[in-house]
Amino acid sequence: MKWGFVVAFSGFTAISGYALAEGNLNIYNWSDYIAEDTIANFEAETGINVTYDVYDSNEVLEAKMLAGSSGYDLVVPTADFLARGREAGAYQDIDLSKISNAKNQDADIQGQANNMLNSASAGLVYMWGSTGIAYNGDMIAERLGDDAPTDSWSLILDPENAAKLEDCGIAILDAPTDVLPNVMTYLGFPGTSTDKAHFEAAGEALSAIRPYLRYINSSQSINDIANGDICAAIMWSGDAFQAAYRAEEAENGHVIDYYIPKEGTNLWFDVMALPVDAKNVENAYKFVDYMMRADVAAENVNYVWYASGNKAAEASIDPEILSHPGIYPTDQAKEKLFVTPVYDTKTDRIVTRVWNRFSAGN
Amino acid sequence: MMRIFFQKYGFLLVIWLPVGWLSLFFMLPLIEMINVSFSEARRAVPPYNPAFQIGEKGISFQPVFDNYLLIYDYWGDYLWPAVNSIRLAFFSTVWCLFFAYPMAWWIARSKKPLQHILLVLVLMPFWTSSLLRMYALIGLLNPNGVINDFLLWAGIIVTPIQMMQTDFSIYSGMLLTYLPLMILPLYASLVRLDNALLEAAADLGAKNWEIFRTIILPLSLPGVIAGCLLVFIPAVGEFVIPALLGGPEQLMLGKVIWTEFFRNRDWPVAAAIAIILIAIIILPVVYARYQDKEGLS
Numbered sequence: 001m002k003w004g005f006v007v008a009f010s011g012f013t014a015i016s017g018y019a020l021a022e023g024n025l026n027i028y029n030w031s032d033y034i035a036e037d038t039i040a041n042f043e044a045e046t047g048i049n050v051t052y053d054v055y056d057s058n059e060v061l062e063a064k065m066l067a068g069s070s071g072y073d074l075v076v077p078t079a080d081f082l083a084r085g086r087e088a089g090a091y092q093d094i095d096l097s098k099i100s101n102a103k104n105q106d107a108d109i110q111g112q113a114n115n116m117l118n119s120a121s122a123g124l125v126y127m128w129g130s131t132g133i134a135y136n137g138d139m140i141a142e143r144l145g146d147d148a149p150t151d152s153w154s155l156i157l158d159p160e161n162a163a164k165l166e167d168c169g170i171a172i173l174d175a176p177t178d179v180l181p182n183v184m185t186y187l188g189f190p191g192t193s194t195d196k197a198h199f200e201a202a203g204e205a206l207s208a209i210r211p212y213l214r215y216i217n218s219s220q221s222i223n224d225i226a227n228g229d230i231c232a233a234i235m236w237s238g239d240a241f242q243a244a245y246r247a248e249e250a251e252n253g254h255v256i257d258y259y260i261p262k263e264g265t266n267l268w269f270d271v272m273a274l275p276v277d278a279k280n281v282e283n284a285y286k287f288v289d290y291m292m293r294a295d296v297a298a299e300n301v302n303y304v305w306y307a308s309g310n311k312a313a314e315a316s317i318d319p320e321i322l323s324h325p326g327i328y329p330t331d332q333a334k335e336k337l338f339v340t341p342v343y344d345t346k347t348d349r350i351v352t353r354v355w356n357r358f359s360a361g362n
Numbered sequence: 363m364m365r366i367f368f369q370k371y372g373f374l375l376v377i378w379l380p381v382g383w384l385s386l387f388f389m390l391p392l393i394e395m396i397n398v399s400f401s402e403a404r405r406a407v408p409p410y411n412p413a414f415q416i417g418e419k420g421i422s423f424q425p426v427f428d429n430y431l432l433i434y435d436y437w438g439d440y441l442w443p444a445v446n447s448i449r450l451a452f453f454s455t456v457w458c459l460f461f462a463y464p465m466a467w468w469i470a471r472s473k474k475p476l477q478h479i480l481l482v483l484v485l486m487p488f489w490t491s492s493l494l495r496m497y498a499l500i501g502l503l504n505p506n507g508v509i510n511d512f513l514l515w516a517g518i519i520v521t522p523i524q525m526m527q528t529d530f531s532i533y534s535g536m537l538l539t540y541l542p543l544m545i546l547p548l549y550a551s552l553v554r555l556d557n558a559l560l561e562a563a564a565d566l567g568a569k570n571w572e573i574f575r576t577i578i579l580p581l582s583l584p585g586v587i588a589g590c591l592l593v594f595i596p597a598v599g600e601f602v603i604p605a606l607l608g609g610p611e612q613l614m615l616g617k618v619i620w621t622e623f624f625r626n627r628d629w630p631v632a633a634a635i636a637i638i639l640i641a642i643i644i645l646p647v648v649y650a651r652y653q654d655k656e657g658l659s
Contacts, residue, residue, distance in 0.1 A: 066407055067408060068408065088409065215527055216610055276407075345628075355625075356613075356621065
């Protein structure tokens with residue numbers, strides 16, 4: 001989700017694959033996805049020695065889990081990846097009775113994730129978010145006027161708008177499973193569809209705006225939109241707020257905001273889960289329990305600006321975050337949110353083919 | 363005691379250490395990759411059913427050809443990236459040769475102390491991580507990068523030049539990464555060139571161009587071939603450079619293998635493409651060996 005897969009690629013070599021002595025815990029989490037002192041506080045409180053590694057794409061995590069013997073005790077895959085990994089037998093069930101703070105969890109969010117995972121004991125949702133559009137209001141208004149559709153996918157997906165925004169720069173996530181279902185929603189198909197024709201229609205719609213796209217990349221747009229190099233991008237919610245924060249820090253006059261399009265979007269859940277061959281299971285439980293504490297969860301949200309799976313944390317979450325409809329969607333917006341199904345191998349191939357054709361521009 | 367041991371077995375040690383090393387870290391992974399490419403994909407750990415198995419029932423080998431057939435069925439999807447990889451690798455090699463030859467010549471003809479300094483300078487880029495060098499290049503080539511900023515400031519251009527995500531940025535990255543690999547073998551063959559030959563040719567009235575064409579170039583040919591192989595082989599399978607500097611139009615086989623592996627979660631098909639890529643790479647090597655033998659006879 002953050003930075004390029006290339007950084008992760010180089011991280012391939014940095015496996016800390018052993019944990020024999022008692023009192024160790026090996027965690028593998030997304031980059032920039034935890035408050036700065038959470039790990040240090042946990043170590044001070046419990047005396048457990050934590051090795052904390054980060055990845056920046058689900059694919060890299062999945063490859064390690066499928067290869068086996070990763071050496072990690074706790075990982076945070078997105079729910080659809082976790083579901084597939086569980087099917088492959090790469091994860092173990094968690095025993096919720098060992099996590100006393102599990103009662104803090106948001107039952108609604110956890111329930112949606114459980115539906116996707118087809119299990120109530122796959123893991124606990126750490127953070128969740130949406131895919132939407134990050135934009136630079138001033139640059140958009142200059143080109144599309146004040147009534148620019150900054151509440152709809154059409155801002156980018158309508159070729160007429162895209163053509164007008166070409167010079168200020170449009171980017172799209174390089175994440176087919178987060179983009180194609182949303183294009184399908186925009187076209188009026190169900191975002192949960194696995195129909196080949198729907199994917200192909202979405203691919204054609206994307207090809208129509210292909211000539212106006214600056215690039216297709218999941219990490220570059222954070223910096224570029226903050227610097228004013230691009231003015232609109234399909235992005236993950238947390239990345240968009242990271243960009244907004246960077247622009248504010250740089251005091252470069254660019255104001256970045258994010259919205260969940262009115263046509264609806266897909267939700268994703270990042271879930272704390274235990275690999276089947278985790279060696280420090282008890283410590284992993286202790287850590288999950290710690291992370292589920294309301295104050296700890298709130299600190300993490302205030303740092304990363306994603307919505308928490310922890311309901312009890314909301315009392316201590318920065319009101320600016322809690323009231324932002326791009327992070328905690330309104331009830332009205334919630335009705336249009338959907339969760340994509342876990343694709344089978346055949347659908348994976350269709351998705352990849354449609355995506356490759358679109359991104360290659362032929 | 364030790365001395366007698368080395369006198370007796372030193373020769374064997376010298377031979378078998380590299381052989382052991384190569385079989386452990388080159389042959390075994392290659393065999394494993396061939397094994398995976400003939401295996402059936404499945405959703406499990408590991409995500410394929412090995413074609414070659416040593417189990418309770420003894421050794422069994424049941425190859426599956428589906429992965430190669432799939433590539434054959436969808437050849438249109440793979441042909442274009444393959445052609446693109448060869449094209450980008452070929453021109454990267456040509457550019458490297460173009461810049462490396464005069465540099466190697468200059469180094470080879472320099473006086474001793476300067477020569478050593480120049481060689482160290484050639485190797486110096488290797489002291490920093492290649493990833494960092496690529497990010498430095500992005501900083502130069504970006505629309506708001508150093509080069510565009512300077513040209514805008516100097517009033518030479520009005521709008522930034524699009525250099526990133528083009529063939530140009532790929533070639534820049536390749537050149538930055540692989541130039542030393544071209545310079546060193548060229549230098550090695552040029553430094554051995556006998557000055558007397560050049561003087562004799564000049565005395566007999568040969569022009570500079572004729573000296574280069576009839577003496578220098580043929581004698582440095584082994585260096586040219588070695589340098590071209592050293593650049594072309596890693597360039598054709600390059601992943602990081604096109605991923606960081608290129609756009610979707612610069613799709614290369616490295617990215618296609620990545621997609622099969624990570625997006626389709628189809629390790630066997632990814633392995634099959636990698637095997638085909640190796641076959642593509644072996645062709646120029648075989649050709650070069652053939653050329654070598656011709657040269658010897």
